[in-house]
Amino acid sequence: MIEGYDPYLVALSVVIASLGGYTGFSLTARIRSGPGENARVLLSGAAGILAVGIWTMHFVGMMAAPLPADAVYLVLPTIISFLICALVIGISLFFVSIGDPSPRRVVPSALLLGAGIASMHYVGMHGLSGSFGLTHDPALVALSVAIAIVAAYGGLRIFLARQDGLRLAISAVAFGIAVSGMHYTAMLGMHVVPIGEGHHHAAPGLAASPQALAIVVAVLCFVIAAGFLLSLVPDPRRQSQPMPAVAEAAPQLAPEPAATAAEPVVEVAAPSRATAAPLGGIGQPPRATAARLPLEGANGTHFIDAGDVRSVRADAHYTRIHDGTRERMCPWSISEAEAQLDPGRFIRVHRSHIVAIEHVIYVGREGEGAIIELDGPSKPRVPVSRAKVAEVKARLGLRRPA
Template sequence: MFERHDPYLVALSVAIAILGGYTGFALAARIRNTPGVSNRLLLAGAAAFLAVGIWTMHFVGMLAAPLPSGTVYLVLPTIISFLICALVVGISLFFVSVGEPSLKRVASSAVLLGAGIASMHYVGIHGLAGPFTIEHDGLMVLLSVLVAIVTAYGGLRAFLAQQEGFRLIVSAIAFGIAVSGMHYTAMLGMHLEPLTSGRHHHLNGSLAASQQILSIVVAVLCFVIAAGFLLSLVPDSRRQVQAPPAAHPVAPPLVLAAAGSTTAIAARATSAPLGGLGQPPRAPAPRLPVEAADGTHFIDAANVRSVRADAHYTRVHDGTRERMCPWSISEAEAQLDPSLFLRVHRSHIVAISHVAFVRREGDGAVIELDGPSPHRVPVSRAKIAEVKARLGLATRRHA
């Protein structure tokens, strides 16, 4: 049956799934950074766009299939298929968007997302009505569900990676493959058996829609997904942080190296423009703003263990938990006292005084920060020597 699908509609269905995935993941990427009601609205919007992408891809794929003449779509199962999909996808996104994205959370979310895709497909398939019966190959059913789960896992892992623009593209492509791969794998195992002369097809008064009506609905949803995709490309005004004025550059971090009981301080003063020499340095921020459901709170810099980049915002760890900070990682680095904090990775800043453990790992290293809930932070290879110097593990050679 698959060999006779319309190739242009097949290509369109895959493109719709990818666009819907990109839009949904772009909204989900903002969930961690938005407290309160806006957080829930973003979660609902992300789940809705992912569900619409799945549902629309499925029915574009059905329009591409060579179904018998007289085939109609029962309205109730079709609506139920969408609602099931939206609910399961919403739960899956909630798992990976709230709290730490552990392996268990991601795997559970992938299973839920794959199950949502599969449930939508098979409930929607049994919304078909016509002079035939529908039969499925059990092995292909299992294979289609496995395809959905595995590719959904890959999409979620890509979504949780640090490279923001690239991760959304990769996760959207993986999502499109998950949805379309599951659909067309399942279609390979589906067989329509014509009714015999002694059997008759009855709708039993059920509300049904023709393929022409379905085509109009699908076309409208395609425009909705395309509009959502274009809107997701518009920058979020809340992400525009104030950069330090060009005339007042922030001095680069100080490099401290301990040799016995002597601490040497080296600063690259030549990196600052001459025009800024007469300007007073920016005072380090004594407190960091963090967002909560009831508003903005402030944490003393002395209690901060680490700052982690999260899209255009950051996550501040106070030794007990992480909370969202509206600053970018660059703004946090500029505001924090460079004699107390060090950027050890492009996505991580640590409080040197709270380092309790350090070890080499691969090409880089790992630091553990103290507190009621100790946590570890990666150190890039380029920063290992500086970290050792700040911790007194490296000695300076004097002429």
């Protein structure tokens, strides 16, 4: 059993895992509330930062252990261990980011992620070479894998909860401690034996000294720290100045004497909205609109009242419905949703987004278009294309249509 760890490096390994967890989870937290175009970038960034954090924590923990002086690290197994970590994290986050995040999705993802973290550890250990052998206690191996799975499940729940602020920081620290606990539990079950007694021996191949690995780890530590600091920078969109009186105007819109058919009046409770003429369709016959939207879940189809819908986002051949708290999958396409929803209450503000105009609480400029914020616990944000800015302003009572 290895004893005599460097306490400063042990503490550093926990800090690295926690910083990586915070940065990765803060990125994934934006996936469900941010514009759809950024989801892939955020998912890739989250998986990369989490993988770098876990992998770096592992090797800082290895440097904290009093290994034999002639120990070196084989480059190929070391690289493979990182690729395993990045791959399973990316797959797990992607799996729980599509469809309804039910336990039937989260549990298999946690099993995959936990097994991947454990595999990363033991593949990395296989890359340790020198004039000694390594043996592992089977009971502690099983315990370390169980800890990795529990840590993975907790991390995925953090992702789905979209926590922020102090709660996210506490959760990230807990995740860092759990991942570090997996590593040190596995190290507790590792025994260094003379080369003749073990089943491991010095293997040929390109190797790196602990000093070279320390340089790589130091660089990755700076990457993680930089990512952490960037995640603390406020979203510049939230710092832009809102257009005058939008927050108050949206819920207080009322009919005006000069209103015409081209300027639908936003009245949440008006029963005549079911027959309102769709925008851009003056002269079309009245049509019925859907009072509820179907939502696909692991246990079947659920329904949400149209009045509770904040936004609809295109997702391939389907859509995602945001109720102000989270997104869920709808079997309708974006075009079908536009045709089914009440045009007096909903407006297509982007080729991939429809919003409920009555729930808008903020609108600000962003590039050539705009960004709007909707009410609800998570305050989802939706982009507005340049061609739709004038129409959105008119619907909010900020400008009359030409």
